[in-house]
Amino acid sequence: MDMKIKEKITFFFTSGRNVFSFFLRLGLKTKKTKIFYLISFLPVLMSLIIKFSQVFSNGRQIEGTFIFSNMIMVFYLQFLILILALFFGTSVCSEEVEGKTLTYLVTRPIPKPAFILGKYSAYTLIVILMVAVGVIFSFVILNVDNLLDFSRYKILLRYMAVLTLGILCYSSFFMFIGTFLKRSILFGLIFSFGWENVVQYFPGSTQRFAIVHYLKSLLPPSSGGRFSFLLFRLEPSSPGMSIFMLLLITGIFLVLSCVVFSLKEYILDD
Amino acid sequence: MPIIETKNLSKWYGNVLGLSDVTLQIESGITGLLGPNGAGKSTFLRLITGQLKPNIGTVKIKGKKVRNNYSLFSIIGFCPEQDCFYDELTGWQFLTNLLKLHNFSNDEAERKAQEALEIVELSDDKNRVIRSYSKGMRQRLKFAQVIAHDPEIMILDEPLNGLDPLGRRKIIRLIKTYQREGKTIIVSSHVLPEIEAMTKKIILIHQGKIFAQGNIHYIRDLIDTHPHIISIKCSHPRELASKFIHENYVLKVHFAIASNSLLVETNNRDKFFSQLPSVLIENNIKVDEITSPDDNLQAVFDYLIGK
Incomplete structure (x- = not known):
């Protein structure tokens, strides 16, 4: 490979890494992160309440994995990862424009795509950590009697992988929205709780236009539980196809975000 | 280059x-x-x-x-x-x-x-x-x-x-x-x-x-061809005015009695400011505030482009 191209690639990755570490540190300190950390702990609180009520009641004990699956379906997949990806994804660009701090970044010797990818990676990692902490705690609390049953950890890993893919995919989409729309949050809310919530229940191949379709296709077959109506009309795509589609969508929106951010002019209002 | x-x-x-x-x-x-x-x-x-x-x-x-x-x-x-x-x-x-x-x-x-x-x-x-x-x-x-x-x-x-x-x-x-x-x-x-x-x-x-x-x-x-207005809030505005009124670089003097201040219009701001401290000291006049209401670039630019 030509030395110059090699140097450019190295420079690009070094710049991206520097942006990543800057925004990872910064992202962990913001009020927004602290508030969302609290929200992501709601299922842990719920798990504790359920467990305590099970301990102190003499009624029929509900299987921990069953409750855990429902929690993932209702709270994480349909709500939390969407909200987290929306607020963190759109803010990759929009918080710099609204806070007028963009000027410090675009007057540094870093390629604009390196900034986008670096900050996206930092914020995505923060969101994954937030979700993972809540999921793991909930899992441990709900399965405290069966922690030595290692087959249950497979389920935990599978759910975590699905949620991670969801976060990567939604965040890249919302980041793209944030790079060119001023009211990206509003659009994002409409997309999350309008489009995604409706299109996934359409029959036939139309449901494949919703990201959540691919995420649900990756869930274990028994994951519906009491909330099996959420899998209503799901005509699952194959796991390979689902993973491919989620990665493809992520990649497309990452590239589009880089292109828009490089070409668009951001006017910082005085 | x-x-x-x-x-x-x-x-x-x-x-x-x-x-x-x-x-x-x-x-x-x-x-x-x-x-x-x-x-x-x-x-x-x-x-x-x-x-x-x-x-x-x-x-x-x-x-x-x-x-x-x-x-x-x-x-x-x-x-x-x-x-x-x-x-x-x-x-x-x-x-x-x-x-x-x-x-x-x-x-x-x-x-x-x-x-x-x-x-x-x-x-x-x-x-x-x-x-x-x-x-x-x-x-x-x-x-x-x-x-x-x-x-x-x-x-x-x-x-x-x-x-x-x-x-x-x-x-x-x-x-x-x-x-x-x-x-x-x-x-x-x-x-x-x-x-x-x-x-x-x-x-x-x-x-x-x-x-x-x-x-x-x-x-x-x-x-400098643009006249400047300088506002001086002081203890004895009339006395101060009398010391400047005869200077050829002072065009007009106005009083704002209520606020105890004096407005001086000059076509040589630098000379006025170089003289002001000695006049104040010699006459023991206490100054509360000196402002230049006209001294903003907008006024100067408006004057220069003949608005």
Whole structure:
């Protein structure tokens, strides 16, 4: 490979890494992160309440994995990862424009795509950590009697992988929205709780236009539980196809975000 | 070869004209960009740093196009006008992180940040969060991020805003030091004496157009033909008026009895101010306030363009 191209690639990755570490540190300190950390702990609180009520009641004990699956379906997949990806994804660009701090970044010797990818990676990692902490705690609390049953950890890993893919995919989409729309949050809310919530229940191949379709296709077959109506009309795509589609969508929106951010002019209002 | 070169540079925001047909060549040394608020100074500085796209025209720095040419920014330092920061960070974290974006190693970034903070006298407060900084400290921190990576070209948008007189003098002295090191510095301001204290090369900008350009004496002469009104709030306004009324550079004197103040209209502001202290001392007149209500660039520009 030509030395110059090699140097450019190295420079690009070094710049991206520097942006990543800057925004990872910064992202962990913001009020927004602290508030969302609290929200992501709601299922842990719920798990504790359920467990305590099970301990102190003499009624029929509900299987921990069953409750855990429902929690993932209702709270994480349909709500939390969407909200987290929306607020963190759109803010990759929009918080710099609204806070007028963009000027410090675009007057540094870093390629604009390196900034986008670096900050996206930092914020995505923060969101994954937030979700993972809540999921793991909930899992441990709900399965405290069966922690030595290692087959249950497979389920935990599978759910975590699905949620991670969801976060990567939604965040890249919302980041793209944030790079060119001023009211990206509003659009994002409409997309999350309008489009995604409706299109996934359409029959036939139309449901494949919703990201959540691919995420649900990756869930274990028994994951519906009491909330099996959420899998209503799901005509699952194959796991390979689902993973491919989620990665493809992520990649497309990452590239589009880089292109828009490089070409668009951001006017910082005085 | 000029360091910064613009050709027919024009920018508008919808129907609002930001900058119109600006062709300039800026060489090393300090160049003052002077104009009233809304004249187009910030637009010009954002265009030459590639933050905005010109509608018409070109910008080149050292012969290279600026927009999306990230490698140029290793030799440019930019101080924005807005008071914007990552408020959750400390001054130290802010500076070291920005330096790391220049690909400096941790040690190098820390060394450079420490040097810059010492220069702007913020090293004692470096571990405080920026949110707790005063306006002046924030302004000095903005200046620190300009100088920290030792750029060849410094572009400073109203760098003296919010600084106390002592802070202003220090920054002006610093800017002059960098000029002696051979750097190219563009400073914008809407306050003539600030620019005057730094450089003789100035560009007057008004309503998005370059109004005049050249040596400060030429522009000073233009401006000096404009009468200035000076308001003095003091213990004995009538006595003070009697001492000046016969001077040929004093055109009119008015009284505002209710506020115990005197309005003096002069066509030689410098001479008036050189005489004022001795008159005040000799006559034992106590002064509460001296302001110059007319001394804003807008009034001067309006006068010069014959409004």
